Amino acid sequence: RADPDAIDRLLDADDLRRAAISRADSLRAEQKTISRAIAQAAPEDRHAVQARARARKEAVRAAETDQNSADDALRLAQFAIANLVEDGVPPGGEDDFVTLEVVGDVPQIENPKDHLEIGAGLKAIDMERGAKVSGARFYFLTGVGAQLEFALINLAMAQASAAGFTPVIAPALVKPEIMEGTGFLGAHAAEVYHLDKDDDLYLVGTSEVALAGYHSNEILAELPLRYAGFSSCFRREAGSYGKDTKGIIRVHWFDKVEMFSYVRADEAREEHQRLLAWEREFIDSLELTYRVIDVAAGDLGSSAARKFDIEAWFPSQGAYRELTSTSNCTTFQARRLNIRTKGAKGNEPVATLNGTLCAAARTIACLLDHHQQPDGSVYVPAALRPYLGGREVLTPT
């Protein structure tokens, strides 16, 4: 997926920048020498030297302008290039993923209902009023639906804390440079909500953005750093018309617990496997049937070097649907956000990785669908019961 033209443009921009810097640097060096001479010159000579220096001024200014535009050009050329793909990633596009593992048995349910029907029986999801108040792809969670979200978030945070993550509640609005630094203004820019009338801020599609920005422009002394961030997430879902129009599988807003790791660059692959393991632990505790896929190169987005998705079984759809996604962004985000650590040969960029622990709306949809009973009630996985007042089953009212 590397674009040869983009690489050439980058190399050219780099050459131009170096040349511009050398020119500007040497002009500045001369200017400083002259200025110092003026300070020490005898008063009667001073005017003559000053006249000479005045002539330099324009040359220095022009060279600095050149240097600035060369800097900007290099940065643009860099931003046009996606992350390098890790060895072993399957080639191809969206449909060319490789299934790494299938876990659990497909539940046998006669005439399964979808999560909206089940949710209606439980009075857990209100789409009509969501549309009335906010429009399409918005919803209210009510009663046991709202309780389910809190239960899932609490379970996810409890597991993350036990694994050593620092729980974080992160801002859902971020500055442009943070959005840019995480790579979300590249190919996926149309997915992102932008407040531009009075405030130049972006609504995050995931707390990954804020958690990556958290340590921007810092030198990290202790690694790894692991954060479990909770935030609302906002997605325009441009270009997904007609896809998942029913229910709360694909919505403009949802809440999510996201894992985020900062590690040394040479430990990124191991950390990626650990994130995947923690995701599996969470999905396992929900007693869901799922498969793990290795996402193909063409479907990685601009920042990921590799991505593993966990897709859970939705009986009403007879299909696996994505519940979690973990990406190894290697040093891509850290370079853009200027996040380094002390290395053997000076400071070097760290690696950043992220992984979904629990996207609430979609996970609720899956639980209702997957654990539905013939009478319209819903089985509660054991791990979730402590967070739902001990209930073993959710019953229609």
Next chain:
RNA sequence: GGAGGCUUCGCCUAGCCUGGUCUAUGGCGCCGCACUGCUAAUGCGGUUUGGGUUUAUCGCCCAUCCCGGGUUCGAAUCCCGGAGCCUCCGCCA
């Protein structure tokens, strides 16, 4: 929303009024060396970050005193704009 104060190389701090060896002072912390039976103490040296040049090292050079402009031969220092923090007033969950 209004008024005032502040922002210096990890932390604290000098410098700003009165522009020029500021190539930024001192303390703390940290690193190295010396001394000492070990530690402590003491002494000496080092310690912002980024970039350019260099095969590499050494070195040399440029930038960096919150950010962006401006004045000037020359800006940490003067002027304008902005951001953040603090205090007080107003408003508010």
